Amino acid sequence: MAIHAIPQAADLYGDIEATPKARPRDYLPGLTVAVLATLAAASLADRYGAPLTLMALLIGLALNFLSADRRLTPGLGLAARELLRWAIVLVGARVTLGQIVAIGPEALAVLVATVGLTILAGVAAARALGLKAPFGVLAGGAVAICGGSAALAISATLGERRVPQASLTLVLVGISTASSLAMVLYPGAAHLLGFSDAQAGFFLGAAIHDVAQTVGAGYSWSAPAGDTAIVIKLARVAMLAPVLAGVAMLFPGESNAKGKVPVLPWFVAGFFIVAAVNSTGIVPRALATGAADIATWLLAVAVAATAIRSPLGEILKSGPKPLFVVGAASAASFVLALTYAWGRIG
Numbered sequence: 082m083a084i085h086a087i088p089q090a091a092d093l094y095g096d097i098e099a100t101p102k103a104r105p106r107d108y109l110p111g112l113t114v115a116v117l118a119t120l121a122a123a124s125l126a127d128r129y130g131a132p133l134t135l136m137a138l139l140i141g142l143a144l145n146f147l148s149a150d151r152r153l154t155p156g157l158g159l160a161a162r163e164l165l166r167w168a169i170v171l172v173g174a175r176v177t178l179g180q181i182v183a184i185g186p187e188a189l190a191v192l193v194a195t196v197g198l199t200i201l202a203g204v205a206a207a208r209a210l211g212l213k214a215p216f217g218v219l220a221g222g223a224v225a226i227c228g229g230s231a232a233l234a235i236s237a238t239l240g241e242r243r244v245p246q247a248s249l250t251l252v253l254v255g256i257s258t259a260s261s262l263a264m265v266l267y268p269g270a271a272h273l274l275g276f277s278d279a280q281a282g283f284f285l286g287a288a289i290h291d292v293a294q295t296v297g298a299g300y301s302w303s304a305p306a307g308d309t310a311i312v313i314k315l316a317r318v319a320m321l322a323p324v325l326a327g328v329a330m331l332f333p334g335e336s337n338a339k340g341k342v343p344v345l346p347w348f349v350a351g352f353f354i355v356a357a358v359n360s361t362g363i364v365p366r367a368l369a370t371g372a373a374d375i376a377t378w379l380l381a382v383a384v385a386a387t388a389i390r391s392p393l394g395e396i397l398k399s400g401p402k403p404l405f406v407v408g409a410a411s412a413a414s415f416v417l418a419l420t421y422a423w424g425r426i427g
Contacts, residue, residue, distance in 0.1 A: 111156020141388025160386035166348035168379035173355030174372035199225035206409035228291035255407035260290035282309025287418035
């Protein structure tokens, strides 16, 4: 019995390294399932105007029973790990240094402080509820930066030993729910406080979790508020790189073949490089847009694969505590963004 327990545990977490002898064709079944699930999610997202990553998550969870098929393990692992890492690299095409500079030094300082304090709120809530600090970093970072995309990137940096698939899936569920609620409720809060376009744009861009919901909420207020919300949100997305760098240094990964621990994972360095090149202006707009679109699709495939291979039993045993951490981080982000928009922006 003990002899067979080790490979079963490895398959539970879906590590590609657990199947080093996999041939290229062995990856095809799992990849096919993840891609088909994403295509179905895209169809539903287009029909109902829902975020692609949310639909990919829900369909992946509905297909979770397929995780019992060992033939899908290599491909699902590849989609959830390697495709995710390349998506993180391409996310750098969404931001430029000019977008960050355009918001001004004071607002930028507030955003930096908001991101840091939101992550700390996630860590504090996790520890208060008896959860580990890496989970608090994951939940707080996802809320502070860009929702599901940040959750996937931070989890890849932390590694599955610190953040199992069940924990990541719970954060994705919590983030998707919180972001959808924020898109509906936050504009109402701004109306009650009599915010101007500039105030509403900053507040919505600084507080809402995912990019798609930020865009929806901003332009539902007004075109100027939507433009401001996008710039503020993209500045938060740009903070993914330094946050990943900090996470990599605070929580070092496993040693490489030479026994050395890399300062930065290669995909984090790739994010920096792509963002830097995109900031020069030499990249054609169509190419940058195409890279960002590819990143969106790769992230959706990774979300679908993650949901399919997540151990639902572990998720159900976790109870509501992980969702409370997402809620605590969301409350911190809401209060910080609202306070600055209300008190300082005219």
